[in-house]
Amino acid sequence: DAGVIQSPRHEVTEMGQEVTLRCKPISGHNSLFWYRQTMMRGLELLIYFNNNVPIDDSGMPEDRFSAKMPNASFSTLKIQPSEPRDSAVYFCASSPTGGWDTIYFGEGSWLTVV
Amino acid sequence: GENVEQHPSTLSVQEGDSAVIKCTYSDSASNYFPWYKQELGKGPQLIIDIRSNVGEKKDQRIAVTLNKTAKHFSLHITETQPEDSAVYFCAAGPGNTPLVFGKGTRLSVIA
Numbered sequence: 395d396a397g398v399i400q401s402p403r404h405e406v407t408e409m410g411q412e413v414t415l416r417c418k419p420i421s422g423h424n425s426l427f428w429y430r431q432t433m434m435r436g437l438e439l440l441i442y443f444n445n446n447v448p449i450d451d452s453g454m455p456e457d458r459f460s461a462k463m464p465n466a467s468f469s470t471l472k473i474q475p476s477e478p479r480d481s482a483v484y485f486c487a488s489s490p491t492g493g494w495d496t497i498y499f500g501e502g503s504w505l506t507v508v
Numbered sequence: 509g510e511n512v513e514q515h516p517s518t519l520s521v522q523e524g525d526s527a528v529i530k531c532t533y534s535d536s537a538s539n540y541f542p543w544y545k546q547e548l549g550k551g552p553q554l555i556i557d558i559r560s561n562v563g564e565k566k567d568q569r570i571a572v573t574l575n576k577t578a579k580h581f582s583l584h585i586t587e588t589q590p591e592d593s594a595v596y597f598c599a600a601g602p603g604n605t606p607l608v609f610g611k612g613t614r615l616s617v618i619a
Contacts, residue, residue: 398551427606436611437552437597450605485551495540497607499551 396420398500400486406506412474415503417486418467425489427497428461428471432482443469476507510535510602514610522618527585529613531598534579540601541574541581546612547594555596556583588617 399418407413419426427442441451443463451461458477463469473480483504489497511534521527533541539560544552558565558572558581565572569588574581585592595614599607 425606437609439606442606487551495601496542496554496557499544499553501549501551 398486398488398498400484400500400503402503403501404504404506406508407476409477409507410475411507412472413476413480413505413507415471415484415486415505417469417471417500419469419486419488420490420498421467423488423490423498424466425491425497426463426469427487427489428469429485429487429499430482431485431502437485440471473505476505478507481506509605510538510600510608512598512600512608512610514598514613516613517611518614518616520616520618521588523588523590525588527588527592527615527617529583529596529598529615530580531582531600531610532578532580533600533608535600535602536576536579537604538600538602540603540607541572542599542601542607543570543572543583544597544599544609545594546597552597585615588615590617590619593617 401416425444428440430438440453441461446463461471483502485499485502487497487499514531542557545555546552556572558574569586571584595612597612598610601607
């Protein structure tokens with residue numbers, strides 16, 4: 395079975411540019427999560443969705459970050475404008491049970507903002 | 509909310525020795541405790557989990573123990589091999605909100 399699919403795997407962009415990260419969750423999973431991983435902060439939950447509805451976005455660091463889930467099989471995380479401190483690995487994950495049980499991670503999108 | 513502390517942050521062991529990683533949690537309502545392994549350049553992958561109704565679970569060379577009274581759980585890896593080198597994350601599930609992760613332990617197995 396296909397796991398969580400993220401794109402792009404690697405992105406290098408200039409400060410001020412818009413960045414869009416994409417995610418396809420595992421089919422049949424009804425919860426989707428966006429995490430950011432840095433050396434300093436570890437894995438931070440940015441936002442999660444249940445049945446395509448955003449439930450908690452308190453982890454989104456600034457208004458420059460936004461996330462959407464237009465349907466059960468697709469989500470985006472957008473950063474506009476991007477800044478060097480946004481450089482990190484962004485993981486999408488999905489879960490069949492609302493996220494307070496096993497969650498399955500994608501391979502991550504490695505973002506570098508120069 | 510839930511808070512998960514993980515120790516040590518780095519761990520080096522000789523091949524064949526055992527490795528132990530410990531986590532504590534704060535919310536007594538947490539009832540699900542998974543462990544994830546993250547290899548270089550990849551996403552975290554679930555390797556073992558335990559629920560609050562059991563005290564220990566084993567899967568070949570890895571085992572997890574849970575002490576609900578003390579609110580701590582541990583990952584034990586026996587007969588370590590170089591391919592066990594990775595970052596390991598513990599997490600706790602309070603049951604009504606998403607998993608809360610520890611900061612991770614970087615395990616190095618020296619051949």
